[in-house]
Amino acid sequence: MEFFSPEVLVFIGAVLSALFGFIGSTIGMGYAGRAGSAVVAERPELFGRILLMQALPGSQGIYGLVGAFLILNFSGLLGGDVESSLTMAQGMQYLMVGIPIGFSGLLSGMFQGSVAANGISTIAKDDSLTAQAIVLSAMIETWAIFGILIGFILLTAI
Template sequence: MVFENPLLLGALGAGLAVGIAGLGSGIGAGIAGASGAGVIAEDPSKFGTAIVFQALPQTQGLYGFLVAILILFVFKSAPEWAMLGAGVATGLAGLSAIGQGIASSAGLGAVAEDDGIFGKAMVFSVLPETQAIYGLLVAILLLVGVFSGEGVATIAALGAGLAVGFAGLSGIGQGITAAGAIGATARDPDAMGKGLVLAVMPETFAIFGLLIAILIMLGIMF
């Protein structure tokens, strides 16, 4: 045990979860909001649409908040390193919100021109959320004690969090691709299928991260 009270590392984890994820969501929502303000200036009736698109990159902040609450109030008896790892996973993966903000901003721009593209823009804008969901997933797996070996109970848990967390930054790249794909789809609706294939490519690295995180939690190297 590093500290006398395991919740000390837990608190650190909770802080990182809500702090870093909040940073990501803040930047992402800011990017989407700037685009929203421009759209509303052109057409005030698009206020609702702008709010919806701006809401997308805010979910990462919510996940961070959720994990912080879970660490502090619900899974208090989880191993201390698992708590820290969970916080790091959710927090860093929450930076994918920056990419989601970029995609949402492009989506909003496209919808301002043509209402009919709302659904498609939405689907593209939601892609970079996958990374945050992987982060949340690893955090939950760490906290609920699915795996109970050294992979979760030792500092190895932090490694799992870092793996899925940093790999989650691929969400920024994905957001940029998604933004481009929204533009392409707005011009040619048939581009949607192929655009999706390109836009999910950066997810490969998030999957690598998730995979390694799961292997660490399984304690496969011990």
């Protein structure tokens, strides 16, 4: 396989999708986890709700993983099909699919983590506001979902 082959471009697209999603989730869950640790030390009975809030920014990593799998599957590379007949243009198209999935995952994961951390503080003050805290945090995730949506649409258009 040459360095600038269509297959390499597909791989870069899959890596962009997964890697940035993972980074976004890592940072987001880190924000929420720090806030959660402080609250659990004071109110351990809230652990279940805090864990749920911390898990919310984990979705972006999951979408990134799904995106990477879809890219590899649509391009026919899943399972190591080295005899693929992809062109450079198609390789570039698969690479570009990874960009909206990856970057929307990165940024929305970070911001969702930040809102989830504030949501955890809200729950610590009044645990009857759990539902509202979840909804506010989940709103940001919409953009990561749109990222994977446009990725999927692009894949069906290649």
